[in-house]
Amino acid sequence: MPTERFYNLPAGKKKTIRDAAVEEFIRVPFEKASINKIIQAAGISRGSFYTYFVDKRDVLGYIFEDATENFQNSWVNCAEKNKGDLWKTAETFLQYSMANAKENVLRLIKNIADSEKLFGMTHQLCKENTRGQQELQEVMYRSIDTSDFKDKSIETFGKLVSMIFLELAHCMGWYYHHQEDEEKIKKIFQEKLEILQYGIRKQTLQS
Incomplete structure (x- = not known):
């Protein structure tokens, strides 16, 4: 699941990342979903992504949680x-x-x-x-x-x-x-x- 650092982000930022991930998981099957596309759409760096999540499964877990x-x-x-x-x-x-x-x-x-x-x-x-x-x-x-x-x-x-x-x-x-x-x-x-x-x-x- 997401790290504490992610949960400490402003609500608007978390929503931006979530929405970017949802759009990517809608675009293609889970295996083909691109972390690069998620971070580009969310406007965050790759380094930031990995301080929030371990992998895209972690992102999916947050979507379920949300x-x-x-x-x-x-x-x-x-x-x-x-x-x-x-x-x-x-x-x-x-x-x-x-x-x-x-x-x-x-x-x-x-x-x-x-x-x-x-x-x-x-x-x-x-x-x-x-x-x-x-x-x-x-x-x-x-x-x-x-x-x-x-x-x-x-x-x-x-x-x-x-x-x-x-x-x-x-x-x-x-x-x-x-x-x-x-x-x-x-x-x-x-x-x-x-x-x-x-x-x-x-x-x-x-x-």
Whole structure:
């Protein structure tokens, strides 16, 4: 994640850097995104960039972090509408995302979802486990009714939600290309949620 020096920058400067990075990640897939183009658009030196971030993955982490409040509020609203049902909340969240997605947001999601390093990148972001990520996970966890979960730990909840959101990212990536497939995308997402919820075996594994 960004360094303390970055967080100490004026709000306007941070926004300029963020916007420059978003534009670059929209322009091309993540692997092809150019740090040079980001620093040129942001009007900062290469040296300054590396006092703020380790690499472009760090920048992407900040973009995710910056969007956390809106994401968090949207998730909680969906959970409240569905009385804490995780699976209905996920379906409602997908519908909300489709209904409110702007063209640039869809392109950004598409470019990240298409990334060959998506799994590793997501794993690393989760591995760092920043305070902001912990707080988001706790808010999401508290909004869900876990009374019928076999394992009620927040750690298992985090793993489950990461699988759900990987599928959601794929759905939004497809939606970017084929908005006419909206109902088909929702149906496939629902089917995948059912597999996560109920599994595929006819009986439980024998110990």
